[in-house]
Amino acid sequence: MPVDSSARVLALAEDRLEERLAALFRHFDATWGAAPLQRSCRLADSRVEIRSGLQNYLDLCDLALLSADLPGAEGGRFLVSCSGSDACPELRWSSPFFREREIESALRDTRYRLHFHADLGFWQAYDRESGRGWQIMRDKSGFPAWDPGSPLRNLMHWHLSETGGSLIHAGTLLHAGRGALFAGGGGAGKSGTVIAGILQGLRTVGDDYVGVKPASLRAYPVFKTLKQDEQGVARLGLQGHRAIGAERNWQNKYQFSVDQIGHGVLADSIPIDVVLLPRVTGHASTRFEPVSAIEAFLALAPSGVSQIPGDRTVQARAAATLLRQVPSYCLWLGTKPSEIVAALCEFLENL
Amino acid sequence: MNNCFKIGSPDVVFEEFGGEMVVLNLASGQYFGLNPAGAACWHAIVSGASIADVGDRPDIRTTLSVFAQRLQELGLVVPADGETPTGQPTTVLDFQGTPSVEVFNDLADLIVADPIHDVDVGAGWPVKPAA
Numbered sequence: 222m223p224v225d226s227s228a229r230v231l232a233l234a235e236d237r238l239e240e241r242l243a244a245l246f247r248h249f250d251a252t253w254g255a256a257p258l259q260r261s262c263r264l265a266d267s268r269v270e271i272r273s274g275l276q277n278y279l280d281l282c283d284l285a286l287l288s289a290d291l292p293g294a295e296g297g298r299f300l301v302s303c304s305g306s307d308a309c310p311e312l313r314w315s316s317p318f319f320r321e322r323e324i325e326s327a328l329r330d331t332r333y334r335l336h337f338h339a340d341l342g343f344w345q346a347y348d349r350e351s352g353r354g355w356q357i358m359r360d361k362s363g364f365p366a367w368d369p370g371s372p373l374r375n376l377m378h379w380h381l382s383e384t385g386g387s388l389i390h391a392g393t394l395l396h397a398g399r400g401a402l403f404a405g406g407g408g409a410g411k412s413g414t415v416i417a418g419i420l421q422g423l424r425t426v427g428d429d430y431v432g433v434k435p436a437s438l439r440a441y442p443v444f445k446t447l448k449q450d451e452q453g454v455a456r457l458g459l460q461g462h463r464a465i466g467a468e469r470n471w472q473n474k475y476q477f478s479v480d481q482i483g484h485g486v487l488a489d490s491i492p493i494d495v496v497l498l499p500r501v502t503g504h505a506s507t508r509f510e511p512v513s514a515i516e517a518f519l520a521l522a523p524s525g526v527s528q529i530p531g532d533r534t535v536q537a538r539a540a541a542t543l544l545r546q547v548p549s550y551c552l553w554l555g556t557k558p559s560e561i562v563a564a565l566c567e568f569l570e571n572l
Numbered sequence: 573m574n575n576c577f578k579i580g581s582p583d584v585v586f587e588e589f590g591g592e593m594v595v596l597n598l599a600s601g602q603y604f605g606l607n608p609a610g611a612a613c614w615h616a617i618v619s620g621a622s623i624a625d626v627g628d629r630p631d632i633r634t635t636l637s638v639f640a641q642r643l644q645e646l647g648l649v650v651p652a653d654g655e656t657p658t659g660q661p662t663t664v665l666d667f668q669g670t671p672s673v674e675v676f677n678d679l680a681d682l683i684v685a686d687p688i689h690d691v692d693v694g695a696g697w698p699v700k701p702a703a
Contacts, residue, residue: 322582322583322598322599325582326581326582329582513589513590514589514590515589515592515594515605518587518589518594519594519603519679522596523596523603523679526585526596526598533585533598534582534585537585537587537596538585538587541587541589544589545589
């Protein structure tokens with residue numbers, strides 16, 4: 222057995238990985254029980270309980286995750302630990318390489334999921350049968366630069382996928398009872414459109430990453446984070462807003478939350494009636510043009526499958542399942558946020 | 573088609589939309605567009621169908637064999653000699669037109685995100701190559 226009980230070192234490797242992950246999770250409950258801090262947060266239509274001894278990481282979670290008000294609901298249990306501290310084993314990868322895709326493939330039919338960011342010594346492991354997820358870091362600040370915007374992202378996706386859902390890389394808005402997903406890469410105008418809508422009172426279940434359940438065509442909030450660069454902040458009239466702090470994130474963007482710019486706009490869920498692919502045009506008027514499901518798939522799926530490793534086929538399948546059921550349009554953006562939102566509202570009312 | 577084929581790797585995922593098909597190769601970052609005839613052939617090929625499974629028409633058999641070779645060249649399928657087909661073999665294959673596959677590279681930077689590509693060739697992981 223690859224556990225050195227005296228040194229509490231656990232070596233994971235490609236060889237017998239499932240067995241080694243089982244060994245890791247034998248330490249979970251003791252570490253869970255010893256963790257002094259806890260949070261309860263919402264994940265789509267369920268909740269997860271988070272425990273840790275790391276106040277700084279839970280502070281980060283407080284900013285990005287939604288507090289759960291679903292007491293008693295049985296959900297996932299996510300634990301955040303430092304490698305080798307307290308009851309958490311010191312984890313090592315003992316194969317020559319961590320081959321993300323090979324690991325994903327090897328674990329596909331097992332109860333476990335695993336992601337490892339080698340440069341940082343950042344691990345995320347998930348046990349599908351028990352709903353237990355474990356994030357293990359080299360030290361209390363050993364998380365990727367993008368993590369504060371969507372903490373525990375892989376664990377969230379893996380847990381959601383157990384109930385037919387998926388995290389998806391998209392923004393959302395709701396108007397007149399109709400919900401839109403906004404898909405596209407960086408700079409497409411996705412987040413700017415979502416924030417413009419929120420500022421004018423439209424409801425949302427989030428931007429960047431949202432939970433979706435393709436079978437019911439509904440989207441759910443997972444993170445409340447919004448991001449915007451300096452030009453976007455100016456375009457949206459957010460300069461001087463109390464939500465815009467002095468610090469910027471790793472992308473040189475301001476990071477804030479939905480509830481800081483729109484009181485009560487975060488919905489519990491919204492229907493998915495249309496997928497929109499924003500494009501910045503420089504033209505005055507916003508217009509909509511139907512596009513094929515294939516074009517929408519290529520806008521929606523690739524960034525998600527690259528940014529949430531360990532279960533990529535699930536995400537591709539979720540995107541495709543959605544896009545076979547709802548129409549897709551290119552959203553040629555005008556230059557004024559108020560005009561864009563007015564055009565979007567009219568479009569949704571007439572959909 | 574003298575050999576049976578299977579999907580080339582777990583990195584190859586595919587989805588069909590209204591008869592047309594998109595195939596993503598998550599390892600290379602390429603994606604591929606198959607027309608309806610190509611999609612019909614794809615289903616037959618990845619189901620593990622052999623030449624005997626797809627009917628008696630020589631033109632269909634020839635077309636399928638050529639198309640399978642093209643998909644193999646693109647790294648999307650590999651021979652599955654000696655393996656039991658995992659899907660439902662196509663009994664009679666018929667389609668209109670010529671199967672085609674278009675290759676696209678414009679999403680490669682977005683799709684490929686694997687640290688293994690960022691290591692020094694000589695030293696290996698976790699040493700990054702010199703800038």
